[in-house]
Amino acid sequence: MVYLGTSNCCDQFDPLYDGECNYICAPSGGIRGDGDGKCTDFHAKATALGTIWMAPKP
Numbered sequence: 001m002v003y004l005g006t007s008n009c010c011d012q013f014d015p016l017y018d019g020e021c022n023y024i025c026a027p028s029g030g031i032r033g034d035g036d037g038k039c040t041d042f043h044a045k046a047t048a049l050g051t052i053w054m055a056p057k058p
Contacts, residue, residue, distance in 0.1 A: 003052070016042065 002024065005015045013026030013036055016041040027042035034040075 001049075
């Protein structure tokens with residue numbers, strides 16, 4: 001299982017972590033929107049299981 005985080009602002013990578021909280025790659029985000037290029041097949045292979053936590057809106 002892996003965890004995909006989202007960035008709070010523009011042009012930042014969306015980090016992907018393994019179950020031990022080790023950084024794997026950034027499959028999305030950045031200036032071009034396609035991440036850091038280290039896991040280009042993420043969106044083709046990933047299966048969303050659901051939201052674990054969402055920051056409350058002020």
